[in-house]
Amino acid sequence: MRITRETLLKTARDTAAQRARASRDILCIYLTGSLTTEQPLLGGATDIDLIIVHSNQPAIEREVVRLTDEVSLDIAHYSQHLYQRPRLLRTDAWIGSFLAEDPLQLYDVAHWFEFTQASAAAQFNEPENVIQRARPLAESARQGWLALEGAAETPQTLRAYLKVIEQAGNAVACLSGSPLTERRFMLNLPERASAIGRPGLADGLADLFTPSEPLDAGRWTELNAAWQSTLTAAAALPEAPARLHTARRLYYERAVDALREDQPAAALWILLRTWTLAVLAGAPDAGWKDACRALELDEAHFERRLAGLDGYLDGVEEAQDEYIRANGI
Incomplete structure (x- = not known):
């Protein structure tokens, strides 16, 4: 399947429409993240970041849904009470920023999004x-x-x-x-x-x-294989965090592969963060301690x-x- 920004945006709109039809509790759905830019793909993979605002406290905070091997939905669920004070949203680095800086509205009840975004965006960059x-x-x-x-x-x-x-x-x-x-x-x-x-x-x-001396190709290959093994094991755990959902495996792996030659620090950041989270979730070590020594992050x-x-x-x-x-x- 050929992945384009247009097909991804259509999927986002279709998903929003389906979710809105299925629940009267939803006030608003908007799109954030890389799909709001012209370059959503990294290593040929991406996710669709949706924020769903509910009139009541949502049953779950985050869910990941596989669409294809290269694309998944990453959905955050928020209660409307988080948005009730626009002055606080202007000083909120996360919810406020991604509301104020050009998200794409996909569903809106009674102009809730229009009013809330305008209130938060006023003086946001002061x-x-x-x-x-x-x-x-x-x-x-x-x-x-x-x-x-x-x-x-x-x-x-x-x-x-x-x-x-x-x-x-x-x-x-x-x-x-x-x-x-x-x-x-x-x-x-x-x-x-x-x-x-x-x-x-x-x-x-x-x-x-990053280590004081760059990793050679052989060492990168060893670390990459051990990391992928740990991610696979973590995704199979009953209580695996949403970030380690099996649908996100290629999302991380493709990014590391795309970055490691020209942007090794960017690749290592992704590898280290997800590998450490996977070990904490209960996946077997599979070389994590050896990686810490190689990267000079050991005792x-x-x-x-x-x-x-x-x-x-x-x-x-x-x-x-x-x-x-x-x-x-």
Whole structure:
């Protein structure tokens, strides 16, 4: 099947219509993510990110539905109460950003979406609101770094470390746009860092999880095979997180294959995040500890990694302070 943006948009519209017919509880459905851009595919695979707003508390928060091997639906379910205060949405890095910045409305009851989006988007890009979206991410990253001091070498520790890196990167990204999501996080961060005059914050972030010497082709092949094995095992678990649903396996694998030669840090980011999550979900290790050693994320290197993270967070805080001064906040 040939995948084009037009066929994906038709699928999104058809899905919205089907969901709206099936439930009177739905107020609104809108499309976000890569399909709102001209380049939705990465490695020939993508997902369709739908947000469904319910009048009551939804029974589930997230679901993943397979459409083909290369395409899945990733549906978030929210209650309307999250949208009732537009002033708070303007300072919400996630729900607010993806509501205010050009989503595609697919279903709307009584102009609910039109009114809510207009209210949230008003003054959304005012510097005071921008820094209120970015600052909490930097503060959470700093608190996360403090909590990592003296932590044992476990999957929980590495997940926490990667979470701090994500928050730090998005504390930079949110100064010039929406937060970055998993597959395109390291791919798009350089543009965001350059937009605030701090291009070094992109390479600096990559240095926090990439090895001091590039992986050779043989080592990449070994890690890739072990990672794929772990993802497959995790998807078969009864309580597997939605992010590890079997329908998303190629979504990750194709992205890593597409990125690893020219954008190895972007590929490693996807691999590390999903591999660590899979091990935490209960999948067999299948080489995860060996990967941590190869990537210098094991106990022998962790103190150095934390020192580097400390310095990076200093840079993020300085960038935000500079933004505040430049905008007279």
